Amino acid sequence: MAQLTRKEQATATREKLLETAKNLFAEMGYHGTPVRAITRQIQKGDGILYHYFPGGKQEIMSVLLRESFEHRVYEIKQLTNETIEHLPMREALLAIMGKINELFLDDLDLMRILFRENDLLDLEEAKQLSVMMSERVESIADFLRRRHAKGEIRTMNFTLAARQLMSMWMQFTYSAIIGIAVVSEPDVVAYLEEMVDFTLSLWQA
């Protein structure tokens, strides 16, 4: 391993703390995770967590959600429709779904924590997530409207249509997060495709 400067070491330790806390909180819950479990896993002394997060367990939880969440919100805002505008309908939908999926499942642990402990935090993150989802629905609805103008899909309530698509995806996501499946489909891509194809078949009729 490359020689690390003092400062790099420090950053690395801080990062390891966050990462480990995330894993453990996701696995055993906030209350179910002793601080010891975190420091022991990174092979450090008991006190180190308080060196980086003077607020202790509470603070590491906050920082965890705050930092990771900010990144997520930022990324999803970047997701412009431009790239998909000229794709065929099917591919465009798959791209949208795939992107959202990637972004969520990418950090399943974080989502798990957000779901599990949504009463611990001040709900700020939960609210943001809600807003984010609604925005996404509207952006898909707009996309559908544009495609409708091109005659690719039939007339219908586009907002509801977008919501329908999102629901089918979310349903799958929740399963992954919570462990309670409605669909026992292990292959994400296959499921997404099947879902999109079916939905599209109805919209095009």
Place this chain on the structure above:
Amino acid sequence: MAQLTRKEQATATREKLLETAKNLFAEMGYHGTPVRAITRQIQKGDGILYHYFPGGKQEIMSVLLRESFEHRVYEIKQLTNETIEHLPMREALLAIMGKINELFLDDLDLMRILFRENDLLDLEEAKQLSVMMSERVESIADFLRRRHAKGEIRTMNFTLAARQLMSMWMQFTYSAIIGIAVVSEPDVVAYLEEMVDFTLSLWQA
């Protein structure tokens, strides 16, 4: 208040313990709820819980899920299609959705616990819930097939169609359970109707 027999007293206390534990576990999580919080809320001494549940906190959690869940599973199995067989399509779908909804939201706390603490229990309940949902999907698919035979809806993948309907409903349920909303629809009935109408419009095309 009427004088209670020794036995009734006992049952009442046991029931209160379960009820209170359910509320608190749902609100603050299993680990986040001290046994004291439960006994104090029913104005009893510390030890009372161990009188009714010798296994302590663990046991009350088990019993809670076991008993409530069994009741739920039993109820949902009863839900036969017979009653809806002769209803018009729209009303039939609304009846199905309404029934499922009622059954779930009826005991939101239990669902919340099941979701939050799905790692605590031996997953047995989670698996059962999954199976239950799949069976429900298939039963709806069958219903759709029969209606298709009558010419009420178009040809399509009926399993996927049923899943689509369920997804839209579940999406709404999850929001209620978890507190992270995608749809900001406060009126359950209105949402269900809107959802069914839209879906039906696609199926009938």
Place this chain on the structure above:
Amino acid sequence: MAQLTRKEQATATREKLLETAKNLFAEMGYHGTPVRAITRQIQKGDGILYHYFPGGKQEIMSVLLRESFEHRVYEIKQLTNETIEHLPMREALLAIMGKINELFLDDLDLMRILFRENDLLDLEEAKQLSVMMSERVESIADFLRRRHAKGEIRTMNFTLAARQLMSMWMQFTYSAIIGIAVVSEPDVVAYLEEMVDFTLSLWQA
């Protein structure tokens, strides 16, 4: 030892906790005394202190000062001049000083704590003590005025005279409390007598 009822046992334990805490706080200071030291000394488990004083160390300190102090304030208010009104001057002064002395040195530990940790508490007790002392000075001044009317002592500023007497006593008390002596007089009574005699000799001139 007589058989104690459950409730008596509880009160006894609570009392022992307060007593032991008082001793230790006086000896090693509030911060210098681990909670463990208290519980270990009364041969009880770690948690017992929190059973009786949910607010922990802080609360036991508060209660300690509050309860003991209230008793002291009450006692000193009882100390009427009636009993001394007909005593000869010398004996009357000795009685007053002796009584105050007794009341203070009676619970030296409490005084020590009050002095040491007067920044910890909200100064309420300190203020009360100040008021108490001022009242005492005025009451002695009144007594001197009455004796002056009888021609037993000369004309002078009676408030200052009373303060002078009190100062000489307090000086002695502080020494006992703090351990820094100005007068190396081990015999309390002898010191009080010497002090009173000297003062009186000046007042009678």
Place this chain on the structure above:
Amino acid sequence: MAQLTRKEQATATREKLLETAKNLFAEMGYHGTPVRAITRQIQKGDGILYHYFPGGKQEIMSVLLRESFEHRVYEIKQLTNETIEHLPMREALLAIMGKINELFLDDLDLMRILFRENDLLDLEEAKQLSVMMSERVESIADFLRRRHAKGEIRTMNFTLAARQLMSMWMQFTYSAIIGIAVVSEPDVVAYLEEMVDFTLSLWQA
């Protein structure tokens, strides 16, 4: 700011450490003051204290008392009676009291520490202080004897007289140190004058 040599820098830091420790110990007590609080206040790293005081917190406390105390003892020994020998009685007493007062209140923080933590140190300082006070009393008694020889004051027990004066002063000092006042006199000079005048009036009678 002028450029400081390495050595001056070092001395300055050492001095700042002592000064800050003194303030904090006086305010929050020895046990109540984390080493961090000291180093942070002088804007230095955690380790700096150990560079100047290898013995750590303990040592800085020792040095603090030793150094400051030595200075105090030295100063009070210097206080000769020569300068006051030819002053009028009243002015002479005021000068003595004023000087002692100045010397004590000059470093109230140190006194406070000495009082608070008199169990921490090996009592050596406390004993020295006691001796110092007794010596002072005797020196005042001698002064009174000389004045008596000149016919300025009456015959009396001069040691007790000196002690009486000292007591009235100390009483005031303790109040300042401890925060528990018996006399609510905000003006030091006025209090000293009043006290001296009253005492003198008795002595001259």
Place this chain on the structure above:
DNA sequence: GATGAATGAGATTTCATTCAT
């Protein structure tokens, strides 16, 4: 049936101190 005093393991947190840089 019910109580609540008591326990003690374990959780969170603090802090004096060390030491590589």
Place this chain on the structure above:
DNA sequence: AATGAATGAAATCTCATTCAT
């Protein structure tokens, strides 16, 4: 001369559980 990352012992406090009454 100075830093601050790291330590780990110890302190405070919580809580599930037991049991004599």
